Amino acid sequence: xxxxxxxxxxxxxxxxxxxxxxxxxxxxxxxxxxxxxxxxxxxxxxxxxxxxxxxxxxxxxxxxxxxxxxxxxxxxxxx
Amino acid sequence: xxxxxxxxxxxxxxxxxxxxxxxxxxxxxxxxxxxxxxxxxxxxxxxxxxxxxxxxxxxxxxxxxxxxxxxxxxxxxxxxxxxxxxxxxxxxxxxxxxxxxxxxxxxxxxxxxxxxxxxxxxxxxxxxxxxxxxxxxxxxxxxxxxxxxxxxxxxxxxxxxxxxxxxxxxxxxxxxxxxxxxxxxxxxxxxxxxxxxxxxxxxxxxxxxx
Numbered sequence: 001x002x003x004x005x006x007x008x009x010x011x012x013x014x015x016x017x018x019x020x021x022x023x024x025x026x027x028x029x030x031x032x033x034x035x036x037x038x039x040x041x042x043x044x045x046x047x048x049x050x051x052x053x054x055x056x057x058x059x060x061x062x063x064x065x066x067x068x069x070x071x072x073x074x075x076x077x078x079x
Numbered sequence: 080x081x082x083x084x085x086x087x088x089x090x091x092x093x094x095x096x097x098x099x100x101x102x103x104x105x106x107x108x109x110x111x112x113x114x115x116x117x118x119x120x121x122x123x124x125x126x127x128x129x130x131x132x133x134x135x136x137x138x139x140x141x142x143x144x145x146x147x148x149x150x151x152x153x154x155x156x157x158x159x160x161x162x163x164x165x166x167x168x169x170x171x172x173x174x175x176x177x178x179x180x181x182x183x184x185x186x187x188x189x190x191x192x193x194x195x196x197x198x199x200x201x202x203x204x205x206x207x208x209x210x211x212x213x214x215x216x217x218x219x220x221x222x223x224x225x226x227x228x229x230x231x232x233x234x235x236x237x238x239x240x241x242x243x244x245x246x247x248x249x250x251x252x253x254x255x256x257x258x259x260x261x262x263x264x265x266x267x268x269x270x271x272x273x274x275x276x277x278x279x280x281x282x283x284x285x286x287x288x289x
Contacts, residue, residue, distance in 0.1 A: 012218040016253075028281045039210045046212035046219070048247040054225040055232070055248045057124040058129065063139060067121050068114055070143045075113075075150045 001031045007037050011044055099161040106153045113152050113153070117146045120163065124170045130232070130240055131174040141177055145170040160258035163251065167259035171241070211286040224285065231281035239274040246271050 002010075007030050013019050014027045031037055096104075096112075098119070104112035129138040142229050156165055181215050211219075218224070232240055245256045246267075257267045 001272045008276075012268055012275075033279075039212075042212040043282070044275060044279055047275050047282060050219060050228055050282070051225070051232070051243060051278060052250070053220055055126060055244070059125050060135065060139070063125060063142065064118055064121050066139070066147045067117055067143060067146060068234060071114070071117060071146055071150065074147055075110075 002026050004034060004037050008040060010040065015045070099158070102156060102162045104263065112149055116149065120166050126248065127167060127241065127244055128170055128174045130244055131237060132177065137177060141170065141174045144173045148173060161255045164255040164258035167245065168261065171260065211282065225287050227281065228278065231278045235274055235277060239277070241272050242267055242270040243274040
């Protein structure tokens with residue numbers, strides 16, 4: 001039977017379905033009976049989502065255009 | 080049923096060209112394919128290296144250097160890793176070179192980077208709080224919380240932050256992250272898990288004050 005600490009340690013592999021079938025079942029059984037860990041899993045997953053939502057916005061608007069100009073000036077197209 | 084005398088031409092495929100196909104075309108001299116590679120990846124590379132350089136001017140110059148090196152080394156890309164992983168490896172090395180040239184002390188690798196040194200990544204795995212994950216999106220996507228997440232990311236030692244950026248922000252597989260950063264798969268997973276726990280803990284502290 002898994003402890004909450006062990007369940008937390010296995011969480012990444014559990015969410016990616018990388019655990020062996022017995023351990024996967026043990027994890028699911030633990031989560032079925034532990035509301036604390038269910039909350040932990042939800043906040044763990046939400047953390048990744050929030051990181052993505054927050055950090056995807058930060059590219060300067062003209063970066064791509066300046067890059068293409070730079071590359072055209074500094075590379076010789078292959079013929 | 081009889082066929083019409085002439086069939087209309089089939090419309091061109093609207094499916095995007097794969098990265099592998101673009102790389103093959105670029106290696107064969109298709110400059111337009113190379114520019115498409117730069118268009119696809121410049122944002123991802125920028126988001127990766129800004130976390131290392133900490134300023135926009137250096138980050139943009141590293142992006143330029145990265146794609147210049149991609150162009151110069153196209154022939155050497157053999158397809159052992161995903162094209163994106165190869166580009167990220169070039170980007171990380173370009174950022175390290177830039178930072179090395181700005182420091183007196185030689186900088187050998189990501190492991191030497193002192194940013195985040197002294198930050199204890201190992202946080203309590205759980206602490207009682209409300210289930211903030213169930214709060215409405217307009218609260219979770221607020222500017223204030225966004226700033227808090229950025230601050231948490233900045234606190235992370237770089238070797239953890241880069242894994243989190245590539246995996247959770249850019250959506251690459253653990254295997255591709257391992258190739259991009261020159262790490263083993265277990266190391267990537269360990270760092271990813273600890274990075275997520277750290278940022279999650281920072282969010283717990285934030286919501287505990289609300």
